[in-house]
Amino acid sequence: MGKINVETCEIEGLKIITPSVFGDERGYFMETYNYNDFAEAGIDQKFVQDNQSSSKKGVLRGLHFQINFPQDKLVRVVSGEVFDVAVDLREGSKTYGKWYGVVLSAENKKQFFIPKNFAHGFIVLSDSAEFAYKCTDFYHPNDEGGLKWDDPEIGVEWPMPEGMTREDLTISDKDHKWNGIKDYTENRK
Numbered sequence: 001m002g003k004i005n006v007e008t009c010e011i012e013g014l015k016i017i018t019p020s021v022f023g024d025e026r027g028y029f030m031e032t033y034n035y036n037d038f039a040e041a042g043i044d045q046k047f048v049q050d051n052q053s054s055s056k057k058g059v060l061r062g063l064h065f066q067i068n069f070p071q072d073k074l075v076r077v078v079s080g081e082v083f084d085v086a087v088d089l090r091e092g093s094k095t096y097g098k099w100y101g102v103v104l105s106a107e108n109k110k111q112f113f114i115p116k117n118f119a120h121g122f123i124v125l126s127d128s129a130e131f132a133y134k135c136t137d138f139y140h141p142n143d144e145g146g147l148k149w150d151d152p153e154i155g156v157e158w159p160m161p162e163g164m165t166r167e168d169l170t171i172s173d174k175d176h177k178w179n180g181i182k183d184y185t186e187n188r189k
Helices: 035-040 173-177 181-187
Strands: 004-008 015-019 022-024 027-029 049-056 060-066 073-079 081-088 099-105 111-114 118-124 128-135 144-146
Touching: 060 081, 060 173, 073 081, 073 099, 073 118, 081 111, 081 128, 099 111, 118 128
Parallel strands: none
Antiparallel strands: 004 015, 015 111, 022 027, 049 128, 060 118, 060 144, 073 111, 073 128, 081 099, 081 118
């Protein structure tokens, strides 16, 4: 091992991965994913789909999940900076409904591993950001679930991009319509 550093988080299952970066006067090189290194670090998943999005400053996406086809995700930022959040939705988990957030940027090159049954979202802190992630299941458009991004029951402490307020954020109509975790929990019983 030694090519990646893996930090555990306060919520079991979440992991922050920092790759080894080899730089010189030409620039740098890093492996963003190596199955053997990740498996040795306890992340032994088969990823089947890669996604990438571009967003401008103040865009908030989330909190999303797949209902019947949950996905493990390995997320990173290719350019710019985001605050990335995962919310524990694992039935019976001692941290159910709790959230954890981490700054991911092109500069820090950190990655965030989010296991199945977590809701996920991020806010763009830089002028723009390119966000890339691997998934262990394919996207199923009729299987989307979500939680209200500002649900007080969850209490995510979203940092505001410089010079912006909550009213300035760009959030999709779909993301405005999600219910909170209390409704989600009651409806899944």
